[in-house]
Amino acid sequence: xxxxxxxxxxxxxxxxxxxxxxxxxxxxxxxxxxxxxxxxxxxxxxxxxxxxxxxxxxxxxxxxxxxxxxxxxxxxxxxxxxxxxxxxxxxxxxxxxxxxxxxxxxxxxxxxxxxxxxxxxxxxxxxxxxxxxxxxxxxxxxxxxxxxxxxxxxxxxxxxxxxxxxxxxxxxxxxxxxxxxxxxxxxxxxxxxxxxxxxxxxxxxxxxxxxxxxxxxxxxxxxxxxxxxxxxxxxxxxxxxxxxxxx
Amino acid sequence: xxxxxxxxxxxxxxxxxxxxxxxxxxxxxxxxxxxxxxxxxxxxxxxxxxxxxxxxxxxxxxxxxxxxxxxxxxxxxxxxxxxxxxxxxxxxxxxxxxxxxxxxxxxxxxxxxxxxxxxxxxxxxxxxxxxxxxxxxxxxxxxxxxxxxxxxxxxxxxxxxxxxxxxxxxxxxxxxxxxxxxxxxxxxxxxxxxxxxxxxxxxxxxxxxxxxxxxxxxxxxxxxxxxxxxxxxxxxxxxxxxxxxxxxxxxxxxxxxxxxxxxxxxxxxxxxxxxxxxxxxxxxxxxxxxxxxxxxxx
Numbered sequence: 001x002x003x004x005x006x007x008x009x010x011x012x013x014x015x016x017x018x019x020x021x022x023x024x025x026x027x028x029x030x031x032x033x034x035x036x037x038x039x040x041x042x043x044x045x046x047x048x049x050x051x052x053x054x055x056x057x058x059x060x061x062x063x064x065x066x067x068x069x070x071x072x073x074x075x076x077x078x079x080x081x082x083x084x085x086x087x088x089x090x091x092x093x094x095x096x097x098x099x100x101x102x103x104x105x106x107x108x109x110x111x112x113x114x115x116x117x118x119x120x121x122x123x124x125x126x127x128x129x130x131x132x133x134x135x136x137x138x139x140x141x142x143x144x145x146x147x148x149x150x151x152x153x154x155x156x157x158x159x160x161x162x163x164x165x166x167x168x169x170x171x172x173x174x175x176x177x178x179x180x181x182x183x184x185x186x187x188x189x190x191x192x193x194x195x196x197x198x199x200x201x202x203x204x205x206x207x208x209x210x211x212x213x214x215x216x217x218x219x220x221x222x223x224x225x226x227x228x229x230x231x232x233x234x235x236x237x238x239x240x241x242x243x244x245x246x247x
Numbered sequence: 248x249x250x251x252x253x254x255x256x257x258x259x260x261x262x263x264x265x266x267x268x269x270x271x272x273x274x275x276x277x278x279x280x281x282x283x284x285x286x287x288x289x290x291x292x293x294x295x296x297x298x299x300x301x302x303x304x305x306x307x308x309x310x311x312x313x314x315x316x317x318x319x320x321x322x323x324x325x326x327x328x329x330x331x332x333x334x335x336x337x338x339x340x341x342x343x344x345x346x347x348x349x350x351x352x353x354x355x356x357x358x359x360x361x362x363x364x365x366x367x368x369x370x371x372x373x374x375x376x377x378x379x380x381x382x383x384x385x386x387x388x389x390x391x392x393x394x395x396x397x398x399x400x401x402x403x404x405x406x407x408x409x410x411x412x413x414x415x416x417x418x419x420x421x422x423x424x425x426x427x428x429x430x431x432x433x434x435x436x437x438x439x440x441x442x443x444x445x446x447x448x449x450x451x452x453x454x455x456x457x458x459x460x461x462x463x464x465x466x467x468x469x470x471x472x473x474x475x476x477x478x479x480x481x482x483x484x485x486x487x488x489x490x491x492x493x494x495x496x497x498x499x500x501x502x503x504x505x506x507x508x509x510x511x512x513x514x515x516x517x518x519x520x521x522x523x524x525x526x527x528x529x530x531x532x533x534x535x536x537x538x539x540x541x542x543x544x545x
Contacts (some may be wrong), residue, residue, distance in 0.1 A: 005400050054415055076417035084411060093284065093408050094465050107416035113401035139463050159416070 005068030007032045007163050007195035008053065013062035015048050020082060022048040024219045025062065030212070032162070035189055035196040037206045037226075040216035046199045049216065050167060053197070066163060074163075078107040081156035083166040089148065091141035097151050098136040101126055104158035117157075126157035129184055146177025153181060157188070164188065166198045170205060182209050206230070256487040258522075263377045267385050268480040268498060269315035271438035274389040276476030277396055279455030280468045281427060284407040289339060290324075290428070293346035295435045295444050297323030299353025302369055302439075302457065307360055313436045313517050320432030323349055370503050372443030372495045374484070386530055388437045392430050403427060404465050431447065442495040449499040453506050458510040460516045475505050 008030035015023045022045040030036045040046045051057035052064055059069035066074035074080055081104065104126070105119040128135045130150040135143065143151060149169065156164050166185075170178050182205060188194040189211075200206065206213060207226040214223040221237055222229045255261040283289055298316035307316025323345055330341035357366055368376070377385075396403070405413050406423050413420050431451070438447045458472035483498030490497075511518050 054411070056411065056414065072417075075415055078416060080415055082415045084409070088409075088411065090408065093329060093407060094459065094461070094463055094468055096464060100408075103409070103412060106401070106405060106418075111400050111402070155412070193287075 004032065005065065006030060007034075007067060008197060009065040009068075009081070010049070010052075011063055011065075013049070013051055013052060013059050013064065014044075015057055015059040015062075021218065023052075023059070026216070026220055027062075028214055028220065030195060030197060030222065032195050033189055033193050035185060035198070035209060036212045036214065037210035037227075038197065038199045038216055039169050039201070039203070039206060040199075041176065041201055044201075044217045046201075046216050047167075050165060050199050053079065063238075078159065079161050079163055081159040081161040081164045083149070083152045083156050083164070083169060084150065085167045085206055086145060086172050089152070091148070093140060094142050094198070096136070097132055097138050097140060097143065097154075098123060098127065098142055099159040100151055101136075101154045101158050104155035107159060109199075122158045122160065123154075126154040129187075130154045131180060144174070146173040150177055150180065152168050153184065157184070160192070162193065163195045163197070168200055168202075169198055170200060170202050178205065185209065203235070232237060248397045251485070251489065255485065260375055260377070261484070261488065263379065263382050264374045264494065265481065267377045267382050268441050268484050268494070269477050270385055270389045271434075271441045272454070272476035272480040272498065273473045274392050274434050275438055275447070275450035276454035276458075276472040277393060277469055278430060279451050279453070280458060280465070280472050281396075281403055281407055281455075282451055283455035283459055284404075284465075285427070287431075288452045289342050290327075291435070292448040293327060293430060294320045294323055294428070294432050295447045295451070296346040297349040298432070298435060298439075299369065299444060300351050300356055301353075303353055303356040303360060306438045307356075312439075313388070313471070316436040316439065317432050319349060320435060321429065324428045324432065367432070368443070369439070371493070372439065372441050372446065374441045374494045377440055385437045385440070388433060392434055392437075395426075395430060399423075399426070400469075420498055422519050441517050442498065446495045446499050450504060453502040454479075457502070457506045457509045458511040460506075463515070476502065479505065 006029050008010055008028065010026055010028040013023055013026045014021075026045075026049065038046045038049060048057055052059050053066070053071065055075060064071050067079055069079070070079070071080075091222060093220065101123045102119065105115070105122060106113050108119065109115070124133075127136050130153050132150055132154060135147065139146060140151060149172075153166070153169070156166075169181055173181070185196050185198075186209070198210070207230050208225055212224065213226045213229040215221040215229055215234055217237070222234045256265070276321055279291075282288055298319045301315035301317070301319030302312050303315075305312050326345045327338070327341050330336060330345065331338045334341075365373070402413075402418065402423060404425070405418070406420060410420050413423070435451070438450060442450060454472040454476040455468070457475055458468040461471055462468045479501035480498050482501040484494060486492060486497040486501070487494040509517065512520075514520060
């Protein structure tokens with residue numbers, strides 16, 4: 001640990017949109033080789049926090065450092081991978097599963113994105129890991145929700161970045177895929193020294209998967225070990241009516 | 248029978264017309280594959296209309312027409328981006344405001360310029376009046392555009408498919424978008440003589456749309472779009488010779504006919520196969536709706 005900067009350091013981050021305050025002095029530190037879950041209801045600011053980590057949203061105050069680097073520098077050095085939400089994907093796009101996964105390697109390639117044997121190997125391994133080897137030549141639109149999620153996870157695996165961000169990885173995903181994704185994320189942490197940050201409003205499975213949970217509602221309500229944070233009282237403050245309506 | 252094909256080519260102007268029509272339709276068609284996937288079909292229309300004042304000004308100052316057109320095409324692109332980026336107006340609104348304003352400016356300039364500018368040639372093209380120099384320019388710029396498109400093919404596909412991933416791996420999505428728009432402006436200029444401002448839009452949208460209906464992979468889309476556009480160009484030029492019809496109009500109609508066939512009979516995505524499988528009245532797929540967090544500022 002000596003002198004090695006943490007994977008993610010967010011300090012005093014405030015951000016918003018005209019008329020809306022989405023985040024207020026949020027400070028989070030995610031140590032390397034851990035799985036961190038950002039937990040919050042819709043509108044809690046977790047999308048904005050994710051956008052700030054990716055450099056897609058300019059914060060009004062505070063700073064973000066990834067491995068001690070500015071987000072832009074970290075991106076250029078291939079330090080960050082991102083698994084999008086379901087709805088962000090154009091399922092009618094004429095592209096195959098393996099072409100999507102190969103896009104994870106583009107950051108390692110030259111301007112014309114010519115593939116080398118190492119890239120093909122990384123793709124093969126990633127597809128194997130998420131169990132999509134058989135479906136690699138399918139179109140991305142011909143997959144089920146869970147399979148599509150796994151395809152984008154494979155893209156992030158093939159990228160081999162030390163930090164992986166996943167936006168709602170369990171939304172619209174069947175039970176089998178959910179289990180597989182959890183297993184793969186743990187393997188990435190334990191075997192590839194990857195730091196994983198997931199953003200989710202699903203409580204199920206979080207306690208079992210995450211090393212650390214951050215409860216977010218504009219500000220950090222609580223953070224720490226899952227068993228300390230995922231108490232009924234804490235969750236009530238964050239999710240409020242949501243929990244009562246969907247127990 | 249063979250005379251139908253050879254007789255028109257006894258005239259030099261017909262040789263030039265055929266070559267220019269095929270070259271510019273193929274270049275437009277390849278570009279159109281990206282435009283339809285980026286959701287930029289309307290941008291093609293905007294750029295095409297906006298270059299009118301550029302052409303007129305270039306003629307007034309004795310500059311190359313292509314230069315004036317390119318400058319105004321880029322001006323339109325920057326204005327559209329600037330207005331929608333710095334106001335609450337939606338993108339299509341700023342497109343509508345910018346291109347009609349620039350087109351109107353062009354009309355006013357023409358009416359005050361006592362020159363040999365033929366408005367009809369700019370609007371509808373003059374493919375039968377193409378000189379050898381024009382043809383060489385079309386071929387040169389077209390070749391350069393295709394070379395850039397093919398070299399950056401994979402990056403541009405990623406840009407169309409997943410901008411956030413492109414951004415995440417450190418690509419400059421803004422610069423790449425601007426490059427694609429520059430190619431659009433350049434291509435519009437080179438195709439102007441063949442089809443004119445009004446119909447060049449068709450060449451920038453229809454072949455890509457036809458190919459998207461027929462293909463499951465982007466690589467094939469490029470091939471099918473280019474092939475369909477080349478066939479349409481030849482059909483249109485010959486039809487206009489034998490039936491004495493508008494050349495530009497005939498080319499576009501040939502493209503539209505191919506689109507209609509693809510729309511009706513394309514193996515997986517056409518109407519007929521889908522109706523037969525009872526999926527004809529399927530509601531729009533989820534992906535056509537904006538992402539959920541688009542409405543949700545937090």
